[in-house]
Amino acid sequence: MPAANALKCSPSTAVTEDNSSPIRLPAWAALQQHARRLDGTAIEALFAQDPDRPRALALEHDGLYADFSKQLIDGAVRDALLALADQSGLAQGVEALFGGHHVNFTEDRPALHMALRGGAAVPAGDAAKLAESTQRMRAFVRELRAGRLLGASGEPIRDVVNLGIGGSDLGPRMVCEALAGRQDGPLRVHFVANIDPQELDETLPRCRPESTLFILSSKSFTTLETLANARAARAWLEAGLGAGADTGLHFAAVSNQEAQAGAFGIAAQRVFSVPAWVGGRFSVWSAVGLPALIALGEEGFDALLGGARSVDEHFRDAPPARNLPVMLALTGIWNGNFLGIGDFAALPYAHGLRSFPTWLQQLEMESNGKRCLLDGSRAEFHTAPVVFGHAGTVGQHAFHQLLYQGTRRVAIDFIVPVLGADERSRALYENALAQSEALMRGRDLHTSRTQLRAQGLPVAEVERLAPHLVCDGNQPSTTLLLPDLSPHTLGQLLALYEHKTFVQGWIWGINSFDQYGVELGKEMARSLADPQGQPTHASTAALLAAIARLRS
Secondary structure, three states: OOHHHOOOOOOOOOOOOOOOOHHHOHHHHHHHHHHHHHOOOOHHHHHHHOOOHHHHOEEEEOOEEEEOOOOOOOHHHHHHHHHHHHHOOHHHHHHHHHOOOOOEOOOOEOOOHHHHHOOOOOOHHHHHHHHHHHHHHHHHHHHHHOOOOEOOOOOEOOEEEEEOOHHHOHHHHHHHHHOHHHOOOOOEEEEEOOOOHHHHHHHHHHOOHHHEEEEEEOOOOOOHHHHHHHHHHHHHHHHHHOOOOOHHHHEEEEOOOHHHHHHHOOOHHHEEOOOOOOOHHHOOOOHHHHHHHHHHHHHHHHHHHHHHHHHHHHHHHOOHHHOHHHHHHHHHHHHHHHOOOOEEEEEEOOHHHOOHHHHHHHHHHHHHOOOEOOOOOEOOOOOOOEEEOOOOOHHHHOOHHHHHHOOOOEEEEEEEEOOOOOHHHHHHHHHHHHHHHHHHHOEOHHHHHHHHHHOOOOHHHHHHHHHHHOEOOOOOEEEEEEOOOOHHHHHHHHHHHHHHHHHHHHHHOOOOOOOHHHHHHHHHHHHHHOOOOOOOOHHHHHHHHHHHHHHO
């Protein structure tokens, strides 16, 4: 939000000024001029102009190391980006975020997920309830991990299946995958999100009804996919445990609807709430992270919280030029709004982070995939990029061809945990560094011809093949090094991108904490599920008729 609106972040304050668009700021116009100035400039040429570039465009915090030198940025661009942050009132925005102001202005509430990890104060009215729910949840996990939590037949629980979707699945699933090697104890944690029966049907044969606990994770207790899977899970328990068995002993819930959970058969002491000021995609730190707490134990989960808190403090206190989330966000704005790069690839070079791009898709695209500004006007610029990615080096053999020789420019973040010194670990980070350099430098026609001639090919064959070897290069990338892949560094990584997302939303003048667009599809799905409902569109009616024919 521009400075004039910076602190008007509650709907209780009327905001009617037509000045919530950043394109009216002087820095925006300056950045447009810089984009024209650098049009056609090779990133590689900037290294020749400034030999100190790798040091000047590197940032560090608490073991994290970010290299921005392969971005199409020089000192003048960096200064203009920092001016954009200043003119947007970012300092006031950060103060408002951590101070509990209603930065979620459409829903009239704060966004205080940082409070769950000690990075901000819990609102006084919620402190007692949150502390009680957290203490009860941790006591539940201690009993579970100690083997003292028994099912209906008297056997201890050995398998935990999280039933959730979106923010109730992506965060805890990703954390458990990333830290699988650090999990201890006899418990196995599984995740089911899709309403497609296959996911649950593939999970249940790995479990036994007598020793399986299901976590029904839905703040509203109305999520269609989650409730459908919960009913299927209960039917599986009833079939396996026999008539009259207390299936409630095999359920816990993460929900703010204790009555609905009770009607489903889940005891109140097994229902753990999530504060209203925590959005789904920011909720892994809350009771939504119960599967991760079960898998990692309290010590590991607390280390995850501690890593995030470290970045909270850095984001709140570090000057913008040395602030990792701020510079990640400004670099993304430069690429998307001024260089016309609408695609963003997150490439984690660690198998444990294979689900990180999916988590990031929700974080960035659901948070900032919006066009309505604070004053209700329509954005005249692009907001969130299209986010995709996969774990390296697997992605190199899938979509990197497009990065090298496709017709699109793509901004890239290489995320590289330094995992070890053995041959495969070295090959992993060597590949990451080679990819970032090769995508920047490219290969011209002259080099292509030279390489083909060195193979002894005839002149005609050299001329025929050489154009096919050309790679334009100049793909901008940031490389983020992590000292390891531990609970602490994973917490840092997640908080880093959370705050990056907030910074971009604040500068664009949109609300990063609601998701009204998602509701439209849900409403239509509910209407089709209604036996009395009728399709409202001819195409839907025709498709339903075709489905009926196929089923028969």
